[in-house]
Amino acid sequence: KAGVTQTPRYLIKTRGQQVTLSCSPISGHRSVSWYQQTPGQGLQFLFEYFSETQRNKGNFPGRFSGRQFSNSRSEMNVSTLELGDSALYLCASSSESGQYNSPLHFGNGTRLTVT
Amino acid sequence: DQQVKQNSPSLSVQEGRISILNCDYTNSMFDYFLWYKKYPAEGPTFLISISSIKDKNEDGRFTVFLNKSAKHLSLHIVPSQPGDSAVYFCAASEGAAGNKLTFGGGTRVLVKP
Numbered sequence: 001k002a003g004v005t006q007t008p009r010y011l012i013k014t015r016g017q018q019v020t021l022s023c024s025p026i027s028g029h030r031s032v033s034w035y036q037q038t039p040g041q042g043l044q045f046l047f048e049y050f051s052e053t054q055r056n057k058g059n060f061p062g063r064f065s066g067r068q069f070s071n072s073r074s075e076m077n078v079s080t081l082e083l084g085d086s087a088l089y090l091c092a093s094s095s096e097s098g099q100y101n102s103p104l105h106f107g108n109g110t111r112l113t114v115t
Numbered sequence: 116d117q118q119v120k121q122n123s124p125s126l127s128v129q130e131g132r133i134s135i136l137n138c139d140y141t142n143s144m145f146d147y148f149l150w151y152k153k154y155p156a157e158g159p160t161f162l163i164s165i166s167s168i169k170d171k172n173e174d175g176r177f178t179v180f181l182n183k184s185a186k187h188l189s190l191h192i193v194p195s196q197p198g199d200s201a202v203y204f205c206a207a208s209e210g211a212a213g214n215k216l217t218f219g220g221g222t223r224v225l226v227k228p
Contacts, residue, residue: 004158033214043159043204043218055213090158097213103149104214106158 002027004107006091012113018079021110025072025093031055032074033104034066037088046089049074050097078112086114118142119207121219129227134192136222138205141186145207149216150179150190153202162203163190195226 005024013019025032034046045058049068066076072093078085088111092104119140128134136150146167151159165172165179165188172179178191192199202223206216 031214033216035216035218042220043206043216045215045217048214050213056215058215092158092214094214098208098210103161103164104216105161106151108156108158 004091004093004105006089006107006110008110009108010111010113012115013081014115015081015083017081018077019081019112020075020077021089021091021112023074023076023091023093023107025074025091026105029093029095029105030072031094031097031102032068032072033092033094034074034076035090035092035106036060037090037109038086043090046076048097055097081114083114086112088112116141117220118145119205119217119219121203121205121222123222124220125223125225127225127227128195130197131194134190134195134199134224134226136190136192136203136205136224138188138190138219139186140188140207140217142207142209142217143186144209145217146210147208148179148181148188149206149208150177151204151206152199153204153221159204192224195224197226197228200224200226 031050033048068074088109090109092106094102096102149164150162153159202221205219
């Protein structure tokens with residue numbers, strides 16, 4: 001099976017712009033989660049989508065949003081970019097949500113740099 | 116408030132010896148724990164997990180131990196191999212929170228040949 005695919009791998013944006021990141025989960029996986037990794041805060045949960053519904057949300061401002069399509073592919077959007085949004089954004093998929101035998105499988109991430 | 120902590124930022128071990136990574140948590144609602152390995156420029160790779168109803172889980176060279184009363188888990192890698200050199204993250208979740216994982220800060224492991 002192909003793994004989790006994230007596009008693009010690298011992105012450079014200017015403060016105030018918006019950005020959309022894309023994630024294709026492993027075939028058959030219905031849950032997609034997004035995480036932000038920064039040197040200062042580590043890996044932090046953004047949100048999870050399961051069968052097109054947001055199941056959970058982390059402590060991020062409303063500028064961070066996401067959605068999931070009927071084929072389980074997901075996008076996340078960040079509006080009005082700030083310098084502090086520079087980070088590695090990781091997408092992860094699993095077959096189920098909150099099940100012990102359904103661990104998250106991560107993609108290689110999108111490196112976002114805001115200048 | 117860091118709910119999951121890995122107090123050792125780095126660990127150096129000789130090839131063939133045991134690597135022991137530690138993780139402490141504060142949230143008593145966590146009932147599922149995982150370990151991930153991360154190489155540079157790649158996403159985390161799932162290694163092994165354990166639910167709170169167990170105190171030990173083994174998978175090949177990897178064993179995870181859970182001490183619920185101490186809110187402590189550890190990952191043992193035996194024997195350590197140079198390819199194990201990576202950053203290791205422990206993570207925890209509550210079943211009701213779906214796939215929301217709370218991660219520790221990571222431990223960088225270097226296995227010397």
